[in-house]
Amino acid sequence: MPHPDDEPSALVYTARRVARHLRWARTEGLRRLVEEDRLNPVERAGTALAKARWRRRHGVPAGQARPVYLVGLQRSGTNMLVRGLAAAPEFEVRNENDRRLFHRFQLRPDAVLTATIRRSRHAYILVKPLCESHRVDELLALPGVRSGRALWAWRDVDDRARSEVAKFGDANLRALRAIADGSIGGRWQGQRLDAEAYELIHGFDYDRMDPHTAAALFWYVRNSLYFRLGLDRRDDVLLCSYQALTADPRRHLGRVCGFLDFPYHPRLAAHIAPRAPRRRPLALDARVRALCDSLTARLTAAGGDAPPPRPARIAPGQDHG
Structure with a gap:
């Protein structure tokens, strides 16, 4: 559990939840919100x-x-x-x-x-x-x-980053900045990070990073735990x-x-309609992209899944789509 001093007030927390649901309904539709929750x-x-x-x-x-x-x-x-x-x-x-x-x-x-x-x-x-x-x-x-x-x-890093930003805005960016400047406190995003993860997080400028790149970097940090905790070697x-x-x-x-x-x-x-990946990759920071591609390969191999087909990347500066 986080320390009470790290938690927003009930009013702030409720306001954030309302704003998040409104953003989600606006970007994905009310039907998706009803199904999601x-x-x-x-x-x-x-x-x-x-x-x-x-x-x-x-x-x-x-x-x-x-x-x-x-x-x-x-x-x-x-x-x-x-x-x-x-x-x-x-x-x-x-x-x-x-x-x-x-x-x-x-x-x-x-x-x-x-x-x-x-x-x-x-x-x-x-x-x-x-x-x-x-x-x-x-x-x-x-x-x-x-x-x-x-x-x-x-989930594929690009699809997950799009979904994260659509629902939570720049939440991952704010979390990474808080880890880097030491203000994360006891919040869950900063828990059980080793020296290598801290060094990586400290190596970026979060005033210049866009929310999608931050969501991808956060994807890398959290999914790396699967291997760092030795979960890939467990049969449970x-x-x-x-x-x-x-x-x-x-x-x-x-x-x-x-x-x-x-x-x-x-x-x-019965609730899942089979579908193939459709969207193009995001224009992420090149260093973050390389990290995510490497981890994607490890996760794919560990899970015994065939890698999804990836269309050509878009050039930096183009629309995130």
């Missing part, structure tokens, strides 16, 4: 009813639910994975807007998480602590609960590519289900 009351009621029925008929004893942590970086397709697994009544879902388990999208103390997992009567409890992705190794070692699994989601962590998921939803969700020892059903992928 699962605001459809009919869909939510139907899901809740199916889960209640499953608990009555098949509920497991308290303390037997297997935790599944969905981690990675914001705007990496995690909501798509949540929506798919939530379609299975065997899963209890605790998304990051669940105020009982999260405070401003960050996990409450571990004791709250442990108690929540132990109370569940579902076979699985899916928790999405994106802000605590740097702690996933610690979460997998929580005492008093069944051994868990983790899904590390990642699965790397999940957004590009692979959208290219072949049934195959990729089938892979996820196999990892979780859970039978695949077509309804889990």
